[in-house]
Amino acid sequence: MLIVLGLETPRLDVDNIINKIEKLGCTPHEIPGVSKLAIGITGPTDTLNEEDFNLMPSVQEVVRITKKYKLVSRQMKFDDTLINVGENVIGGKELFICAGPCSVESRDQIFEIAGILKELGIKYLRAGAYKPRSSPYAFQGLKEKGLEYLDEVKKVFGLKIVTEVLNSVSLPAVAEVADILQIGARNMQNYSLIVEAGQYQKPILLKRGMSATVEDLLLSAEYILAQNNYNVILCERGIRTFETSTRNTLDLNAVPVIKKNSHLPIIVDPSHGVGIWDKVPAMAMASIAAGADGLILEVHHKPSEALSDGYQSLTPEQFKLLLNKLKELAPVVGREIKL
C-alpha cells in the first residue's frame, strides 16, 4: 500500500502516519519523489484499510499495490531511481559503461587492461576475484590476491570497481574493495547473501538468474529494498532456452518490461548473454536501443589466453570500435556517453 503526500507535508503529519503504520504491525518506507512524497507500506497489508489513512491530514491518495513486488515497483515510486557512485550517477541520462576481464588473472594482466580502459575514458572496471564455476576443477579466481590487485588498480587508475561476491565469509573483504557489489546469476535466489550484501548500503548489481522470470528478479531486488537500500542495479544476462547457437538467450525484452514496472536502473551484459565475442557488439547496440541504462562488457587484451570466458571477450580494439558506435547511438535514444 502507498500513501501519497505533498512534498511540503509537515513533518508532524508524516510522523503520525508512520506511527500509525507501525502500530498496525506493518513497515513504513519513506520514498521521496520529484513532485510527491510517498510512504510505502510492506508487511501484512491485507489487514489494512484504505479508510484508516484516507482521512488523515495531508494524505492525498491511498493506493493498493497490485504487483507481488512492492518497493521496486513503479506504482510505489514513479521517478527513476538514480544511483550515485562517487561523482557518477547510474540510471540518468549518462549511460553506465563497465568493462574488464572475466577474472583477475595476475597483477600484470589487470594493470594492463585497467590502463587501456582508463585511456579510453572508462570509469568502471569489472573483474572477478572470486569466480563461481560449474566444475570444482575449473579456475576459481585469485581470491584475496585478486582483491588486493583490484584495490591497487583502483588507487592507481581511479577506476570504480565492480566485482562479484560469492559468500558471506568473503563479503567484508569484497565490500572493502568494491564500489559496486555484484551478485551473480547463480546466486540471484540466494536470499541470505543478497540480504547480507544489501546491508553494506553499497550499490548492488543484481544479475538475473538463468531461469528467473522478470518477476523473480524484481522480487529478489525487493529483498534489498526492504532493508532500505534502494541502490540496486538490475542486470539482464541471458536465460536458458532450447537454442544452442548462443551460450544463453539474451532476453532484451526484459528491458522495456522492467522499465515499465520498476523505477530501478536496468543494464545488460551481452558478453555472457550471447557468449561469443563476434555477436557482442550487435547485442550491445541492441541493448541501448531497447532502453537499457548501460552495459557491462568483457574486454581482455589477449582473449585467447584468458583463464575463463576468453571466447566472449572483446579485444581493446574491438571495444573501441563498439564505443564509437555506441556514442553515435546514445543521442538517438536520449542518452549520452561521457568518456
Added chain:
Amino acid sequence: MLIVLGLETPRLDVDNIINKIEKLGCTPHEIPGVSKLAIGITGPTDTLNEEDFNLMPSVQEVVRITKKYKLVSRQMKFDDTLINVGENVIGGKELFICAGPCSVESRDQIFEIAGILKELGIKYLRAGAYKPRSSPYAFQGLKEKGLEYLDEVKKVFGLKIVTEVLNSVSLPAVAEVADILQIGARNMQNYSLIVEAGQYQKPILLKRGMSATVEDLLLSAEYILAQNNYNVILCERGIRTFETSTRNTLDLNAVPVIKKNSHLPIIVDPSHGVGIWDKVPAMAMASIAAGADGLILEVHHKPSEALSDGYQSLTPEQFKLLLNKLKELAPVVGREIKL
C-alpha cells in the same frame, strides 16, 4: 561442396563442371557473386572427392561446406542476397518496413489502414486473409473475400502485399495477390507447403517456428533454395521460453547469428515477439540496432476493436513516432529508411 571460379570463366568450363557434378549423381547450383562465380553442390556429396574438381580448368578452389545447411550458408555464397520486389530491394542499405493489421477484417478497415500507411510513405502492407488460430472457434480470417480486398488495396494504393499462405488449396489464390508469400511460424516445418510455395518464384517471408533453433530455420529455408528460389526473407518472431511477462521471447540474438552464417536477409516481427504494444517500439529499435534488415509491424487504427491481436498493435500515431526514431537510428548502423 563449393567450386569457386573467376567471374570471367568461359561458359564451356562452367558447363563441363556442371556436367561432371550431374554425372556423379549430385545437383549443381550456379551462385553468381560480386567478385567470384561459385557452383554449389548438394546431394550425396560425401561420395565426391576434392581432387575430382581441383584440376579442372578455371577452378580456383574447392571448399567443403561444414554446416548442415548448404545453399543458405555464407560459406556457399559470401555476398548478401538482395531480393527485388518491383522497384524495391530487400537486404540492401534500405530497411524493409512492412506494416498493417493482423488480419483483413472488412473492406473499410483495410482501406482505412492502407490509406494511412500510404500517407506515411510505407511500401509494404501486411494483413492476413487466412489466419491460423489455436482454437477452431476463433476468427479464421475473411479468406477469399480478404484476398479480394487486398487486391483492391494493392491496385488503389500501389502497396506491395505481404500475406500468409496456410495450405496448398488456397496457395494459387494467395500467390496471385501476394507480392511476398508469408509462411507462418506454425508452418515453418510444413515442408510440403514450403516447397510448393517456393515454386512460385516469389519472395518467401519465412517465419521462425516457436521452438525452432536458428539451424532449423536455415534448414527450412534450404528447402526453398534447393529448388533454385533464392528469394527467401527470414523472420525472427519470438520463441517459447519459461518467461511469461511477454507473449513470446523475441530472440534478437538470432540476428547477428544469422548474419554471420547466412547471406539471406533477416527481419524481425516485434509485434508477435513481445505481444504487448507498449514494448514494441523499444524492441523495434533494438532489432535494427542488432543489424536486422527490416521490420514487420502490426498497426491498426482501432486496436481495441481488432478481431485478432489488438493488444499488440500500434496506433498510426504510435507507429509514426516509432518511424521517426527509426529514421534517426538507421544511419548509425549504416542503413536508411526511405518513405
Added chain:
Amino acid sequence: MLIVLGLETPRLDVDNIINKIEKLGCTPHEIPGVSKLAIGITGPTDTLNEEDFNLMPSVQEVVRITKKYKLVSRQMKFDDTLINVGENVIGGKELFICAGPCSVESRDQIFEIAGILKELGIKYLRAGAYKPRSSPYAFQGLKEKGLEYLDEVKKVFGLKIVTEVLNSVSLPAVAEVADILQIGARNMQNYSLIVEAGQYQKPILLKRGMSATVEDLLLSAEYILAQNNYNVILCERGIRTFETSTRNTLDLNAVPVIKKNSHLPIIVDPSHGVGIWDKVPAMAMASIAAGADGLILEVHHKPSEALSDGYQSLTPEQFKLLLNKLKELAPVVGREIKL
C-alpha cells in the same frame, strides 16, 4: 455450453433442443455417455443464455464449459473415449502397444520386422513411408513404394498400420493403407492438414508439437472433434527445453494433466521423447505407471543400419524384455496387455 439430458429422453425433445441451438447460430454435438446423454454446443455461445434451455422438456442441467477447448474436455464428456480399430479397442483396459521402425526402408526390412512383431503378438505396426526431415538432403522415406510395402505387410500379417501423413496430396493414398493416421509433431498446428485428415473418419494419432502446451494439443484435437470425428488418440513425444542429455524432454506430466482435462486416450512415444535407446525402457515403464493408455515404440532388427533414428530404436530382444516388464506392470495400474 453443455445440455445434459437423461438417457431415455424422447427423440422429439432432443430434436427440439438441436433445432433451437441451430436457430441461435450455434452447432450442436450429440455426445452419448454411459449414464447421460449430452448435447455439446460450440460456436458463438457467448450469446446464449442458460435460461434459453433450462426450462425445455427433459433438460436436467445446463453447464458452461470454462476451458478454451470444448468437445475434447471432460466437462463436455465425462466417460473415457474408446476407439475401435477393427476388433481392438484403444483407451480401455487393454494397453495399446504399437511398434516398428522409424521408416520403411525396403520390402525385406519391413517384412523382417513385421514378422518379428507378429510373432511377439503385437497388433499395431508403426513405420513411416513419408518422413518429415529438418534437412532437404536427409532420407525422406520410400513414399508410394513404402505405402505399397505397408499394404502387403498388412495383408500378410494382419497387423494394423499406423503411419504418418505429411500433406494433402498424399493423404488419400496414405489413408487407404493406414488404420490409424498419424499427424507428426511438426504438423500439430497445420490445421488444414488436421482437418482434412479428420474427415476420413479414421482414428487420428495426434502428436504433441515440440513447443506445444497441453492446451495447444487439446485445441488441435478440438479441430478434429469439431467435425464429428471423435477418434483422436493424443500422443506425448517430448518437448524442447534447455536440457541436452536427452534428445527431447519427454513430459510425462502431460499424462495425468490430460487424463483430468480430457476424455481422449493419451499414449506416449518414449523413443522420440528421450532419443537414446537405452533410456527408452525406463521411460516406457514410467509412461504406463503415469496412466498412459499405451506406447508407440521404435523397434528395428538392425538399429545401427537404420536409415533414420537408429540410435533410438530397440532391438527385438530388448523390446521383448520390455514387454515382459510391461506385462507385470499393467495390472498394478489396472490395465492389461494382451499379446
Added chain:
Amino acid sequence: MLIVLGLETPRLDVDNIINKIEKLGCTPHEIPGVSKLAIGITGPTDTLNEEDFNLMPSVQEVVRITKKYKLVSRQMKFDDTLINVGENVIGGKELFICAGPCSVESRDQIFEIAGILKELGIKYLRAGAYKPRSSPYAFQGLKEKGLEYLDEVKKVFGLKIVTEVLNSVSLPAVAEVADILQIGARNMQNYSLIVEAGQYQKPILLKRGMSATVEDLLLSAEYILAQNNYNVILCERGIRTFETSTRNTLDLNAVPVIKKNSHLPIIVDPSHGVGIWDKVPAMAMASIAAGADGLILEVHHKPSEALSDGYQSLTPEQFKLLLNKLKELAPVVGREIKL
C-alpha cells in the same frame, strides 16, 4: 583418471600409487568397489601420462574419465553408492520414502503429521524450518523454533529428519537436528554453501536447480565428493519450461540418464515437480517405474490451511492410497518398500 587395482592389492602398492599421484600435483581418492579397488585422480590430470602408472605393481588398468564430472561418474565407481542413515540404507533394494509438510508451522502441526506418518511406517520426515521464498513478504519458516520442534519430533517418534539449510550462519544448528541436509533447488549452484554443508559428512540431499542440466547437477555433487563426502542423494524436482499446466516440468528422463552416468542414488520430488496434488500420485508411480531410488512427498493433514504449498500436498488418506500402489509397483522394478 582412474587407476584400477585388485581388491587384494597390498597396502604398500596402494600407498606408492597415492604418493606418486600427490607428487605429480594431483589428488588421489580411494574408491572401494565390490570386485575392484580404484584410485580416482582429480586435479590437473591433463599433465599425467597413462604410462606413469601402467607399469606400477598391482595396477590392472588406467582409465581416462571423459566426463567433466569425475568422482560422481560411473566410469570412476561402477557400483551403486549405498548411503547409511542409522540402520537404514538409501540406494539399495529398499525404496527411500520421505514425507511431511512443506514447512514446520507449529508444534501441534508437526507432531500431528509426524504421528500419522510414524503410524504408516514412514522412516523419514521432511519439513522446512527455514524456507527460501521468492517474496520477502512470504512466510519464511519458524527458523530456530522450527528446528526445536523437529528435534522433539525426532526424539519422540524416532523419525529421521530431512530439512533444508539456507545459509552458513544457520548451518551448524540445522546440522545438529538434520539426519539428511537438504540443499534446495535455488542453492544448487551456491557452491560455498554446498562445500560447507558437505564438510559435516552427513548425507546431503541435493536438489536439481530449475534451470540446471543433469550435467550441472552432477558437477555440483562433484563439489561435495571432491571433499571425500560420498553421501550425496540427487533429487529431480522439475525444471522450467514453457508449459504452464504444471508448476514445473518434472523431468523423469533425468532418472535413467543419471542411473547410467553416476553411481549416486537419485530420488524424485513429484510434489514440487508438478505442483498440483491430484497429479502427484501418477508422477510418484512413474518415478519409481523409471528407476528412481525413492520419493520425497508433501503430506499435510489440512492442506487448505498450510502456510506454504498446500495445493501440492497430499492428505494422509491420499498418501496411504499411494503407498499401497507403490508397494505393488516396487517388486515389478526389483525394489521393495518396508513400512
